[in-house]
Amino acid sequence: MTVLSRVAGERGSATVWVVALAGVLAAIGVAAVLLGAAVVGRHRATTAADLAALAAAEHAVRGAPGACAVAGEVAGANGARLTACTVGDATVVDVAVAVPVRLGPLGVSRAGARARAGPVPP
Secondary structure, X not given: OOHHHHHHHOOOHHHHHHHHHHHHHHHHHHHHHHHHHXXXXXXXXXXXXXXXXXXXXXXXXXXXXXXXXXXXXXXXXXXXXXXXXXXXXXHOEEEEEEEEEEOHHHOEEEEEEEEEEOOOOO
């Protein structure tokens, strides 16, 4: 077998390797984008929960009624939905929110977060 016939038999194999590598890189790129969307959704949920808890705690400390209603408004203004709200002892407020996360072809998921706010005991 000569060198020329062996090279001719492997003709086109580089194309197969390039296509395979392009597929792997595309899959890695899609996974990175989906992971990024999930992380951003989690950050949005955390921010909405923190702000809702602070707003509700401010109302609860003042003795104003409707602390959880205010938390719902603040969560909604941040693109979240208030899923739980409790005003406990010493006007400590616990809230939970959910934010929709669009994951492209995988559909819509949701990211959740909880936060607590209130006065610090002496």
